[in-house]
Amino acid sequence: MQAKINYDFSNSIWRSSETGGWYFVSVPKDMSAEIRKHLQWQEEGWGRMKATAKVNAVEWDTAIWFDKKQETYLLPLKAAIRKKANLQLGDRIAVRILV
Helix, strand or coil: CCCCCEEEEEEEEEECCCCCCCEEEECCHHHHHHHHHHHHHHCCCCCEEEEEEEECCEEEEEEEEEECCCCEEEEECCHHHHHHCCCCCCCEEEEEEEC
């Protein structure tokens, strides 16, 4: 089993203007560049990389997605996770991702 690397950061929750309006938190650009440089080989297509995320006391298996326009990975926050962790659009949250 491969060891996971922890990345801790804080950022605000935002919503996509696309149809369906997914909620995300962006991984900082410098951190995204480091992840991509060392771990891009783990991407499965469309910039998707399996990850575990933790916000507040809520931890879940997920994936981060590389957004070429923003040059950063995006962590999607599904409604069930937002409800469980009591998260709202615009909240600045502390996040831990393990990749």
